[in-house]
Structure formats: structure tokens, C-alpha cells
Amino acid sequence: MEKVMMKLDGLTCPSCLTKIQKSVASAAGTNNIKVLFNAGKVKFDLDPTQSTTDEIQSGIEKMGYEVQQIKTKEL
Template sequence: MEKVMMKLGGLTCPSCLTKIEKSVESSAGTGDIKVLFNAGKVKFTLDDQQTSVDKIKNKIEKIGYQVKAIKTRELAND
């Protein structure tokens, strides 16, 4: 599992949050999704056995937003 943060561009209104959230959560293997409008970021967990960061990036870009930066951090398996 990974914790992912993507810096986004093109957020113009609060309804953008819903569009991005639905796009990310429609992918198997994602969870704990938080879209931060004022910060222009989306944060979520990702199971890289089910999907990839690139697939999520492409989904976000397909609905009209830019992904400007991506940071990932491996989550410890407890």
C-alpha cells in the first residue's frame, strides 16, 4: 500500500472536488480519498496490486484537470 498526494491544476469550483473524488474512487484499490480545494491537492491510499499511480493520473487528466506533481510514500504493513 502507498499513500499518494497529487498536486492538481484546473480546480475552479467546489464541484471539481466531487468529480475528482468520484474519478479516483472508481478505481479498485484506492481508499481514504481527500480532495483539498484550497491546496489544489488530492490525497489517497493506493494498493499497487490493483491499480497504479499512472492509471489514476490518467483518469484525472481525462476529466480535464492537470496533475502537476506526485508524491508517494510506502505504508508499513502492520
């Protein structure tokens, strides 16, 4: 498992939070998802054998948000 943090740009309202949370949750192997609206970040745990950060980033970007930075840490 990895702990992932993505810095986002384009969050303009609380409904953005819900959209991003649903997008990340739809990827296999994700859990403990937290979207921090004021900080412009999403944090989650990821099983890299089921999904990749690139796949999750692509899903977020398809909704019109920009992923500025990705940090991962092995659990």
C-alpha cells in the same frame, strides 16, 4: 499500500472536488480519499497491486485537470 498525494491544476469550483473524488474512488484499491480544494491536492491510499498512479492520473487528466506532481510514500 502507498500513501499518494497529487498536486492538481484546474480546480475552479467545489464541483471539481466531487468529480475528482469519484474518479479516484472508481479505481480499484483506493481508499481514504481526500480532495483539498484550496490546496489543489488529492490524497489517498493505494494498493499498487490493484491500480497504478498512472491509471489514476490518466483518469483525472481525461476530465480536463492537470496533475502537476505525484508523491508516494510506502505505508
